[in-house]
Amino acid sequence: MAFPWAPDEGQDDPAGAVCAAVGLLDGLFTRVGEVASGDLAGLTAQLEQLGRVVDALRVRAAGEVAWRSRRGLERPLAGELGCRDGRELLERLTGIPGPAVSARVRLDEATRDRESPTGLPLPPAHPAVAAAVEAGLLGELVKLCV
Numbered sequence: 001m002a003f004p005w006a007p008d009e010g011q012d013d014p015a016g017a018v019c020a021a022v023g024l025l026d027g028l029f030t031r032v033g034e035v036a037s038g039d040l041a042g043l044t045a046q047l048e049q050l051g052r053v054v055d056a057l058r059v060r061a062a063g064e065v066a067w068r069s070r071r072g073l074e075r076p077l078a079g080e081l082g083c084r085d086g087r088e089l090l091e092r093l094t095g096i097p098g099p100a101v102s103a104r105v106r107l108d109e110a111t112r113d114r115e116s117p118t119g120l121p122l123p124p125a126h127p128a129v130a131a132a133v134e135a136g137l138l139g140e141l142v143k144l145c146v
Contacts, residue, residue, distance in 0.1 A: 018057070055139040062090050062101065063108020107133075 035043055069078035069086030076086075083089040090101040111130035114122040124130040132138045 049136060052139040053136040056133045056136060059104045059107050059111075059133065062104035063112060065090055066105045066108070
């Protein structure tokens with residue numbers, strides 16, 4: 001599966017790494033039945049861990065799209081791509097409904113470094129949750145609690 005936005009340089013950047021991961025995992029769905037019984041439990045646990053890492057990346061990417069599309073920017077990302085705002089752009093990019101997009105963006109806002117009204121850096125609103133999401137300990141379902 002090729003992505004038109006993917007760089008050609010390889011895995012030195014997030015987009016290249018994601019494309020490589022998709023390439024490695026593509027087609028494994030039909031091969032799960034071939035896994036030996038003794039390895040199936042470990043595979044299942046590792047897939048869950050992978051899902052939490054992917055959840056964290058999806059949340060952070062959605063938040064970054066929203067941040068780069070916010071009002072007041074000279075050239076908001078969403079506007080450059082023909083959308084009203086970051087949420088509309090995310091709906092178009094991901095195909096997920098607005099409430100799910102909003103939940104991802106809210107979770108990112110709660111777990112990313114902030115800025116005070118005077119421009120000073122502030123820690124995330126929920127630093128422990130932020131650390132756990134970044135470490136791949138919590139999946140996207142944490143958005144229901146934050």
